[in-house]
Amino acid sequence: MSKTRLMMPQKTKPKIGIFGGTFDPPHLGHLIIAQTAVEDLELDKVLFIPAASPPHKTDRLTAPASHRLAMLRLAIKGNKQFEATVLELQRGGISYTVDTLRSLNEHYPDAQLFLILGEDNYAEFHSWKAPEDIVRLASLVIYHRNGYGNVKGSSYPVTELKGPLLELSSTEIRKKVSRGQSIRYFVTKEVASYIKSKKLYIG
Numbered sequence: 597m598s599k600t601r602l603m604m605p606q607k608t609k610p611k612i613g614i615f616g617g618t619f620d621p622p623h624l625g626h627l628i629i630a631q632t633a634v635e636d637l638e639l640d641k642v643l644f645i646p647a648a649s650p651p652h653k654t655d656r657l658t659a660p661a662s663h664r665l666a667m668l669r670l671a672i673k674g675n676k677q678f679e680a681t682v683l684e685l686q687r688g689g690i691s692y693t694v695d696t697l698r699s700l701n702e703h704y705p706d707a708q709l710f711l712i713l714g715e716d717n718y719a720e721f722h723s724w725k726a727p728e729d730i731v732r733l734a735s736l737v738i739y740h741r742n743g744y745g746n747v748k749g750s751s752y753p754v755t756e757l758k759g760p761l762l763e764l765s766s767t768e769i770r771k772k773v774s775r776g777q778s779i780r781y782f783v784t785k786e787v788a789s790y791i792k793s794k795k796l797y798i799g
Contacts, residue, residue, distance in 0.1 A: 607644060610707040614734060615644035616684070618650055618766065620658045621791060623673040625764035625784045627678075629739050632759040633712050634677050637737065641677045642712070643687065644668055644701075647691035649723070659796055661685045670786040678785045694726040697733040709734035712757070715741040727752070773797035 600678070613633045619626065626694075630642045641726050658664065665680065672678035683699060684691040695767075700709060711734040712720070717739050721727055736754040739764075769782050774797055779788055791797065 609684070610704065611637065611639045611710065612637045612700075612704060612707045613637070613710045613712050613737070614645065614697070615642050615693070615712045616645040617670075618645065618698065620667045620766050621769060621787055621796070622668045623764045623766060623769055624781070625762045627671060627784075628759060628762060629712065629714070630678060631675075631759070632739070632757055633710065635738060636757060637710060637755070639710065640675070641679055644672060644678065645696060645783060646680070646682075646730045647686055647689050647768050649690045651690050651692060663790075663794060663796060667787050667790055670790055671784050675787065681755055684713075690779050692725045694724070694729050694733070697730060701733055710737045710755075711735065712737045712739065714739050718754075722732045722751070770797040774799065 603763075604773070613630065615625070615630055615633075616625070626644075633639055634642060644667055646661065648661060650658075665682065665685065668680045673682060684696055686694070687699075697709065697711070711730065713736065715738055717734075721730075721736075724730065731752045735754055737757050738754050738757065739757045764782060769779050772779050772782070773791060779791070783791070
């Protein structure tokens with residue numbers, strides 16, 4: 597009598613999205629991109645990672661890290677698949693993506709990592725520190741932005757993420773605040789209240 601071999605179900609790797617930036621301030625565009633990634637790529641969660649000192653934005657001052665982190669936590673509050681991490685803030689110095697991915701691979705050795713970038717960021721990807729190592733450590737996920745067409749003919753394997761083309765930018769939001777204009781519908785109500793209470797971006 598032959599014995600029937602039971603096949604044990606294979607354990608699937610957790611799928612984690614990595615979404616870095618200054619988040620100065622975090623806006624609805626950031627949240628829409630992250631949610632689109634969760635749904636289209638079936639991610640288990642998205643890690644939002646505020647930078648300590650972005651290597652491509654050294655020409656301007658950012659709001660203090662404590663404020664950017666507080667706003668980010670307010671923005672993602674209530675979404676169990678969104679998580680803010682202080683990895684780069686604790687490390688300090690210039691926040692290189694490759695260093696962050698190396699740390700995350702040690703922390704999540706069994707996970708599949710997806711690095712989420714806008715096409716505007718991807719346009720500068722060739723100039724980043726160790727791009728070849730980045731694509732080895734994580735899959736690139738590119739979100740479309742108006743005026744960019746850098747995904748086609750890419751030198752690296754990428755996954756295109758398609759969603760609403762919302763041209764929101766933290767730069768424009770800061771300008772609106774400095775001019776005394778409303779940022780309603782640009783950021784969450786909680787973030788708008790925080791900016792007002794802490795008198796950020798004024799003057």
